[in-house]
Amino acid sequence: MSDTSPQGQNGSPLTRFLRATEIDTRLLGMIGALMLIWFGFHFYGAIFGNGGYFLTPRNLWNLSVQTSSIGIMATGMVLVIVTRNIDLSVGAVLGLTAMIMGILQVNILPQYLGLGHPMIWVITVVVGMIAGTIIGTFQGWLIAYRGIPAFIVTLGGLLVWRGCAFLSAGGRTISPVDPSFALLGGGPYGAVGETGSWIAGILACVGVVWMLHSGRKLRQEHDFKLRPMWAEVFLAVVGCGTIIGAVLLVNAYPWPRGIVNAYATANNITVPPEGLFISHGFAIPVLILVAVGIFMTILMTRTRFGRYVFAIGGNPEAAALAGINTKWMTLKIFALMGMLAGLAGVVASARLNSATNALGVFDELYVIAAAVIGGTSLAGGVGTIYGAILGALVMQSLQTGMVLIGFDTSVQQIVVGSVLVLAVYLDNLYRKTVK
Template sequence: MSDSSSKPITSTAGREEGALTRFLRATEIDTRLLGMAGALLAIWIGFHLYGHFVNGYGAFLTPRNLWNLSVQTASIGIMACGMVLVIVTRNIDLSVGSMLGFTATIMGVVQVYGLPKVLGLGHPLIWIIAVIAGMITGALIGAFHGWLIGYRKIPAFIVTLGGLLVWRGAAFLVARGETISPVDSTFALLGGGPYGAIGATGSWIVGLAGCAGVIGLILNGRRQRKKFEFPLRPVWAEYFLAGAGCALILGATVLVNSYPWPKGIVKQYADASGIEIPEGGLFISHGFAIPVLILVAVAMVMTFISTRTRFGRYVYAMGGNPDAAELAGINTRWMTVKIFALMGTLAGLSAVVASARLNSATNALGTLDELYVIAAAVIGGTSLAGGIGTIYGAILGAFVMQSLQTGMVLIGFDAAVQQIVVGSVLVVAVYIDTLYRRRSK
């Protein structure tokens, strides 16, 4: 064996590489996460510069576009959080888009045709009952899929492929091919828009609470490491992580507060509220959109479930080695039912956001969303071989997918080119994942 590996590295490149490695080791930052964040930033800058050179102005890196991008990503991101657990257990769910369309149709029928006749038009319970009905419907469909997969031993690909067709057709029959609208006015706020956001003051409260949460998590993590005598991160690394997390949250808060209401809506609001608009105009910030806050809440809950509960440990155990998990006493069949029921619940919640954003429900809602959800999870680092995947990675993947689609729309690419790009990105992501797993062995 050559002794060249024991020689000190004296080149500048070697010293830089060593410093970067030490930095990543000290901060414990996931390199794949860092790579995805870098790729997302490159996509944003690339589309912005392309628009600047071609059209004379860049339209991508603007508060308006980034705010709309976050709202558009919410629906896919919510379902991607559930898809992570499905793929981690070496399964797949091709029916999420059709489930979204079917549950949206059920909610539309409930709040447009059903409840107003019973409770009265505009009753405050209508939107709550509609949301619960949609999520329960999604959970039941998902549990049924899980039962067929876990107990009847039908491959997940076949069950969910059948579900893709069945639930899309069922949505058409329930809606009779019609668009159901308008939805309840309070329900519509869950889709975003000027009134579906929390404004500047609420956004600063959320932002400061997020910073406090980041600092609290770091302090609690350090206490836990001391308690169980685990290695501690350097103090400078703790400060860096806290500072970076707070800077990211506060930066997002400044961004969403920089996007004002359209002038027409401001005028309507001022007239209804008896406010006189000054000569220079009235600036009212959107702030964080409600769909984005829903996505953040789902991400937090799903991260806790996947990393801090017995259920989460069982999920990754099943994905790592299903036979060993079963021999260890894990009821893999019942776990499969619960995982797909959770996926169905999140599909129902995603249907809430999607239908509220459109202020209507139609059987075509969610068409091809299964492609974007699976692609988001895979691009986010979830391995199709099972056992590996993170919630925050899937959300980053959802932002990558939606950024590509939004950027191509701004550039003027037609739908055919968009599908080619999305399909190509998915294949490349799986190839990169394959290379990564080979090198890590």
Template sequence: MTDITTAPVDRARASELGFAGRFLKATELDVRMLGMLAALVLIWITLHILSGGLFLTPRNLWNLSVQSASVAIMATGMVLVIVTRNIDLSVGSVLGFCAMVMGVMQTQWLPQYLGVPIGSSYLWVLALCSGLVAGVVIGGLQGYVIAYMGVPAFIVTLGGLLVWRGGAWWLTSGQTVAPMDPTYRLMGGGPEGAIGSTWSWVVAVVACIGVLFLLRSVRQQRKRFHFPLKPVWAEVLLGVVACVAILGAVWVANSYYWPAGIVRRYAAENNIAVPDGGLQIAHGIAIPVLMAITVGIVMTFITTRTRFGRYVFAIGGNPEAAALAGIATRWVTMKIFMLMGLLAGISAAISSARLNASTNALGTLDELLVIAAAVIGGTSLAGGSGTVVGAMLGALLMQSLQSGMVLLGIDTPLQNIVVGLVLVLAVWVDTIYRKRL
């Protein structure tokens, strides 16, 4: 029963909020996230018009998702780094070093020194694990110097940017390592590096079921602890919008078909008769995109559902208070950089598999894109706040800008200018937003 003394006040507050305010309060949507989505849609429409209708096509959107995967994965780790008021300028160089380790392992070291035959089923697994271990070790080394020796993260990772880039060159004396193992190359996307139409719809259905289950679970948890509940219409709206977005993304992925030449070769190798109208084989969801989504889910769970995640945000909010509360701040900081190194290793696998080679230039300037993605996604450089989903959307936004500028024929130096200006603009918006809190 509503108290008659508070009911007029509640109605007055509701009327003051207006429709938009009541909608946002009911759905609990983040205003900054909505703003970033609106900016992304505006950028897509603008680039589609300027490119003469080339941007919003299944082919370009599919390629855009694959191109965004590597940066998006590292951006999820950069969120934790920046939340704790640190920075990592070495992620691009660590990516290049780990990619070179993986390339050398599967083309030279494992076959020559350990007798692992090229083409064996476990060659790429050992190479991948070696690159991931290298990333963790590098992250742990840098994290130890930062956390336990007291050297600022800016200096340590700036030095790492130079050291690991030079280390990648030293491993092969500047030579490009290629080709990669056929199974390893699947992580880079391409016609064979995707799961096809049928499995893509299966993934979409499972994802929609997962969204509905998550909404139901959160509502039950709120009931259990007597927290305020969202209106039923808000829950239904969020579920419908999420499912429509998932199904729409899969429909776009399935609308991009294999090139005719690859289809003919595939049909000849598998004794498939090609009909008169041609054979259409859908790409479906790319494997690197699935890897990025999986990393995003795991990192979201870590940041929101684990003690480690709570410690990270506590350290970012107030390092002194976190230390006084008994949190091992130095060990947590070291683990953050180890995790960042692991994510750089995963991105290295995707980048080198997509290129089918490990080069000394791999990952160059990726640190700029990763930091920009995290900041644009709402991670504050002042520490204490940030989301994994926001960082991944930021990576998609940054890659959209780059992809669009390539379609428009804009030179690389001007592309870098635009990326730099967008980064400065994002930090300026974050500063204004925090001043109004």
């Protein structure tokens, strides 16, 4: 069953292609913007003398790790903004949960379990995510059941939780964290290596093909319009090609020579004269982000919870009249946001190998910007998880590129703020065009 209607045959070749493949035009716009940023910074560096280091396996690998914590929180911010709310406290929640986890694994658990006990990192991660969930639940309760605007509650939370983080350790930096916990932040040992990356890549390709097949089968069962078979094959090839390209990229980034030599000495491995090439592979934080993205996408698109979220964002009054408990939904959304902030605190503190009072500062701005740039409308009712993750990658690419070419911090802030305003303006134009 294919589109043989007059509408399906009319229009330019590009229009017919987009209609057949059902590719989101916003997605194409974000990918185009991302490519423009990447190649722009690379050629700027190459022309003006710093070597054009942006498009290298090393920089892109580090970029993926740096994007992870912002991307994790951005997936939750989509739900918050879709329901016409805002959360300004996520950076402070990240900082507080990171400090709680730092104190727990450095000062408390080793006294009872012993230094280096394998359960220390597990307990720490669970406690951090529970702490974030409790904070999010409390804020959601104030918003939903006490009628305080989300802007005020989370603005107050930004100040309160940041102050609590400072007081909890007396302003000290807690370090170093548990070695096993530190692996969750990436680094040579915090990656799955070449073989693990190929396994992850193959599984991801199988998942892409399965999703396309099951989606087509589901359309047939409900007698919905099908994509042409060539469009299904095209999407499968592009999806699997992107995954394989990512695997090749992360496997092209080797361990530093000093770490290779230390590893070889510890494992009685003879290093040849030309050196030993050991691939990083996918970093653990990136795999965590991918897992969160898949879970949140399923939650938003395949469950009653997700349908309720969009219903509330589209028309809160109509959703309440339809029998949706909007207050309970709001509380759960903020609880989920808090849990994701706690998980982002795990990744951020593990990557830094410490918990500091500066952790998470301004992250709330980057998270909101990532969601908005990714197509989440501040008017509510519209947003995608993959868009937010791409938005986080765009924001981090801008920041990383400006650092590489030597832009001052003040210039970086100007650019980020300008991009956020531009994203909202383009979102308004897009919604007017759609209408």
